[in-house]
Amino acid sequence: MRPFEYASPSRKSQAISLLSATWGNSEILAGGTDLLALMKDDIVAPRRIINLKNIGDLRGVSSGAEGLRIGALTTLADLADDATVKNNYPALAEALLEAASPQIRNLATLGGNLCQRPRCWYFRNGFGLLPKDGAGKELVARGENRYHAILGNQGPAKFVSPSTIAPILIAYGAKIRVEGPKGIREMPLEKFFVIPHTEGEREHSLGPNEIVTDIFIPPASNLKAAHYEVRQKEAFDWPLAVAAVALQMRGPNVDSARIVLGYVAPIPWRSLEAEKILAGLPINKENAQKAASTALAQATPLSQNTYKVQLARVALTRAILKAGLGNTA
Numbered sequence: 001m002r003p004f005e006y007a008s009p010s011r012k013s014q015a016i017s018l019l020s021a022t023w024g025n026s027e028i029l030a031g032g033t034d035l036l037a038l039m040k041d042d043i044v045a046p047r048r049i050i051n052l053k054n055i056g057d058l059r060g061v062s063s064g065a066e067g068l069r070i071g072a073l074t075t076l077a078d079l080a081d082d083a084t085v086k087n088n089y090p091a092l093a094e095a096l097l098e099a100a101s102p103q104i105r106n107l108a109t110l111g112g113n114l115c116q117r118p119r120c121w122y123f124r125n126g127f128g129l130l131p132k133d134g135a136g137k138e139l140v141a142r143g144e145n146r147y148h149a150i151l152g153n154q155g156p157a158k159f160v161s162p163s164t165i166a167p168i169l170i171a172y173g174a175k176i177r178v179e180g181p182k183g184i185r186e187m188p189l190e191k192f193f194v195i196p197h198t199e200g201e202r203e204h205s206l207g208p209n210e211i212v213t214d215i216f217i218p219p220a221s222n223l224k225a226a227h228y229e230v231r232q233k234e235a236f237d238w239p240l241a242v243a244a245v246a247l248q249m250r251g252p253n254v255d256s257a258r259i260v261l262g263y264v265a266p267i268p269w270r271s272l273e274a275e276k277i278l279a280g281l282p283i284n285k286e287n288a289q290k291a292a293s294t295a296l297a298q299a300t301p302l303s304q305n306t307y308k309v310q311l312a313r314v315a316l317t318r319a320i321l322k323a324g325l326g327n328t329a
């Protein structure tokens with residue numbers, strides 16, 4: 001590891017003023033489960049680390065008429081254990097308990113989970129987010145791409161967005177709050193994630209001197225929601241496909257749906273087309289399959305990952321059935 005300065009402020013304003021205005025010079029430390037691995041592997045080499053763990057304002061979960069407010073420093077374990085999350089947002093609780101391992105969930109924070117860097121093996125081996133060979137040709141399309149994107153992959157970004165929590169948060173309609181030298185910004189969580197087009201860009205819209213402070217989820221008592229993951233093994237691992245669904249019902253039919261896929265694109269992938277298909281229909285296997293096929297109709301798999309199209313289609317079919325009927329049969 002290279003030497004670095006370590007700062008541990010107790011106020012948000014101090015943390016923001018310690019951050020550099022350009023990427024690469026400073027990094028935020030929350031639980032450290034991703035950042036420290038990247039530093040040990042020399043993938044990032046910040047000159048200054050700003051530890052957020054002494055900033056009390058960034059912790060905790062509270063609920064009210066407006067819904068749920070989650071401080072960015074709340075750990076995945078604490079969030080999964082929160083009574084309101086378990087009762088009112090059960091699909092979120094399920095997604096949290098499927099992420100990583102108990103040890104990691106005890107350290108990993110929600111803010112860090114949303115800002116964690118892609119698991120792409122080119123990126124993790126020092127080839128960058130948009131890897132190219134010496135002659136400037138893209139590496140992923142011609143190389144080992146079995147875990148890469150099947151949607152949104154027409155530009156140079158072919159990695160998949162790594163958070164398995166983001167899709168269900170987006171399905172529940174979550175917003176994210178960030179704070180920086182110019183003040184506070186709030187946006188729907190789906191707008192936080194962006195597909196980079198040049199190597200210097202990041203995969204989210206956070207500025208280098210901004211911090212994620214809170215996540216807000218609106219009340220969900222009128223929603224039927226589900227999260228479904230396909231993994232190679234049941235032990236802790238990153239999934240191959242994730243589907244998250246939230247349905248607002250009118251009688252036996254879907255009034256409106258929010259459908260988000262994970263691990264298929266460089267951002268959590270919302271399918272407005274599939275949402276339109278489900279509107280006005282009852283939930284049954286035929287309609288779930290129709291919506292899932294529509295969501296995957298635009299897939300452009302790479303040389304080694306055509307199998308992910310069918311996996312994502314099945315994951316989404318099952319998530320829709322699980323949300324609407326309570327089972328995947």
Ligand SMILES: Cc1cc2nc3c(=O)[nH]c(=O)nc-3n(C[C@H](O)[C@H](O)[C@H](O)COP(=O)(O)OP(=O)(O)OC[C@H]3O[C@@H](n4cnc5c(N)ncnc54)[C@H](O)[C@@H]3O)c2cc1C
Nearest residue numbers: 028030031032033034035100108109111112113115164212
């Ligand atoms: C074995 C293993 C299995 C895993 N499985 C899963 C899984 O199934 N699903 C899943 O979603 N994740 C999984 N993860 C990833 C894990 O969830 C993340 O590493 C963790 O959530 C990151 O949170 P952290 O608090 O440790 O972040 P850190 O490591 O401290 O930070 C991660 C990144 O986010 C930035 N950051 C952190 N907090 C903030 C903030 N408040 N504002 C702005 N930037 C911030 C940091 O600068 C850094 O770039 C797994 C990790 C491991 C090691």
